[in-house]
Amino acid sequence: ARRLKQEGFNVDMAGDGKLCMELISAYDYDCIILDIMLPSMDGLSILQNLRAKKINTPVLLLTAKNSVDDRVKGLETGADDYLTKPFSMEELVARVRVLLRRESKNIVNELSYSDLSLNLITREVTRDGRKIELTIKEYSLLEYFLRNKERILTKAQIAENIWNYDFEYDSNIVEVYINYLRRKVDNKNFKEKLIHNVRGIGYVLKVKK
Structure with a gap:
């Protein structure tokens, strides 16, 4: 693996x-x-x-x-x-x-969820029609969330898939980059938050009903 x-x-x-x-x-x-x-x-x-x-x-x-x-x-x-x-x-x-x-x-060229979309060819990210600029790691992180939408992801899974190392290597880096990503795709310009913390487990990309 x-x-x-x-x-x-x-x-x-x-x-x-x-x-x-x-x-x-x-x-x-x-x-x-x-x-x-x-x-x-x-x-x-x-x-x-x-x-x-x-x-x-x-x-x-x-x-x-x-x-x-x-x-x-x-x-x-x-x-x-x-x-x-x-x-x-x-x-x-x-x-x-x-x-x-x-x-x-x-194979689809675009991943989307709610009003958020990510183009796998152009690497363009938009939410509610607004273009969002992401760093390489932020893009990879968002792509991972979109490929696993509504699925709870542990910090260990995220660390292993995005950084290719064990979670214990640096347990803070996942939280830091989640915060970076949230500031861009989950800020006050948008009606609802999509990336949620699951206490004691990790995170999930989901529309809360």
């Missing part, structure tokens, strides 16, 4: 099949890397389940070197590609990029 994050990907990890299925059902991912050998629910069962639910997200299946039957069954069940263990991280990243290119025509 660390290498994928270093390559600029936002990554969620699941240590067992049940949690993996919950994440896939709850969130819209661009690509899924699925290990056949998972506790509680194996990868092939997960793949069959998500295809039955019409979830067509590209799937890269990880299999044991000698498990030809698993590879064949995985492809027949709906996997888009497979990688046998052991493998290099360079090859994993390359195969993920290929799958994403195949789906590129379906």
Whole structure:
């Protein structure tokens, strides 16, 4: 996961099949890397389940070197590609990029929530039609919120995805940059606040009803 994050990907990890299925059902991912050998629910069962639910997200299946039957069954069940263990991280990243290119025509160029929008091509940010100038880190932080709208994000998740290091490295930096971002997208010029503190946990981008 660390290498994928270093390559600029936002990554969620699941240590067992049940949690993996919950994440896939709850969130819209661009690509899924699925290990056949998972506790509680194996990868092939997960793949069959998500295809039955019409979830067509590209799937890269990880299999044991000698498990030809698993590879064949995985492809027949709906996997888009497979990688046998052991493998290099360079090859994993390359195969993920290929799958994403195949789906590129379906990838949106803009992320939006309420009256806030972020253009992934021009990197322009607007709220209520007003252009907002952000630094590189502020932009990355807002993009992460928009990709996870209405989902509570812990400070540790934010630190790991935006700065690529453990939360303990500098626990104040997340709070500092959240404040910077709020001053620009949640100031008095706008009717409602979008970025909220969740006490004892982290933050959420949400319209409070």
